[in-house]
Amino acid sequence: EAAVTQSPRNKVTVTGGNVTLSCRQTNSHNYMYWYRQDTGHGLRLIHYSYGAGNLQIGDVPDGYKATRTTQEDFFLLLELASPSQTSLYFCASSDAGSAETLYFGSGTRLTVL
Amino acid sequence: QQKVQQSPESLSVPEGGMASLNCTSSDRNFQYFWWYRQHSGEGPKALMSIFSDGDKKEGRFTAHLNKASLHVSLHIRDSQPSDSALYFCAARGNTGGLSGKLTFGEGTQVTVIS
Numbered sequence: 001e002a003a004v005t006q007s008p009r010n011k012v013t014v015t016g017g018n019v020t021l022s023c024r025q026t027n028s029h030n031y032m033y034w035y036r037q038d039t040g041h042g043l044r045l046i047h048y049s050y051g052a053g054n055l056q057i058g059d060v061p062d063g064y065k066a067t068r069t070t071q072e073d074f075f076l077l078l079e080l081a082s083p084s085q086t087s088l089y090f091c092a093s094s095d096a097g098s099a100e101t102l103y104f105g106s107g108t109r110l111t112v113l
Numbered sequence: 114q115q116k117v118q119q120s121p122e123s124l125s126v127p128e129g130g131m132a133s134l135n136c137t138s139s140d141r142n143f144q145y146f147w148w149y150r151q152h153s154g155e156g157p158k159a160l161m162s163i164f165s166d167g168d169k170k171e172g173r174f175t176a177h178l179n180k181a182s183l184h185v186s187l188h189i190r191d192s193q194p195s196d197s198a199l200y201f202c203a204a205r206g207n208t209g210g211l212s213g214k215l216t217f218g219e220g221t222q223v224t225v226i227s
Binding site: 004033035040041042043044045048056058059090092101102103104105106107 | 117119147149154156157162203219
């Protein structure tokens with residue numbers, strides 16, 4: 001089964017703080033995604049990428065930057081964290097094609113005080 | 114308005130019983146549907162996909178898709194305690210072979226009561 005590893009597992013920061021969430025997949029998948037999960041909203045797409053150096057804007061991108069440095073690594077950056085960004089963040093990857101399945105990591109719980 | 118809406122929000126089912134989950138899309142471009150399952154403390158995992166009208170069965174799980182009404186359902190037969198989880202419906206349109214972003218519903222929390 002596809003392996004997607006996220007770090008850290010938990011993160012606490014203060015309003016205005018700088019946060020980087022990391023994701024690595026070891027299955028040579030082309031596509032990687034960042035989602036946030038909030039009760040009542042399900043999973044919402046923040047940013048995604050087709051490959052190293054590529055970045056696509058998702059549905060809720062405000063306040064977030066992302067960077068895909070290699071095929072394996074995808075980072076989510078919060079440069080001025082706000083309490084509204086307190087959430088559970090998931091990274092996912094998938095192979096190319098129209099019928100692909102997403103493989104999710106275990107998540108990072110971020111709290112912004 | 115959420116493009117993918119699920120009902121009910123939560124569902125309790127006795128062990129060995131049948132659980133039925135519903136999902137409706139408001140976007141006629143959506144042609145591909147998935148069900149994902151998330152156990153507490155874990156990431157979501159794909160349960161099954163359905164792309165054609167009709168039923169698709171995988172073990173104790175049966176999905177049904179009606180593209181005309183943009184409705185997809187999931188039925189869990191002989192429910193087990195391990196089926197207790199948050200279930201998401203997800204959908205996307207035809208992106209011509211490129212990976213398209215999935216749109217998820219709000220989720221249905223299923224609790225199997227022993």
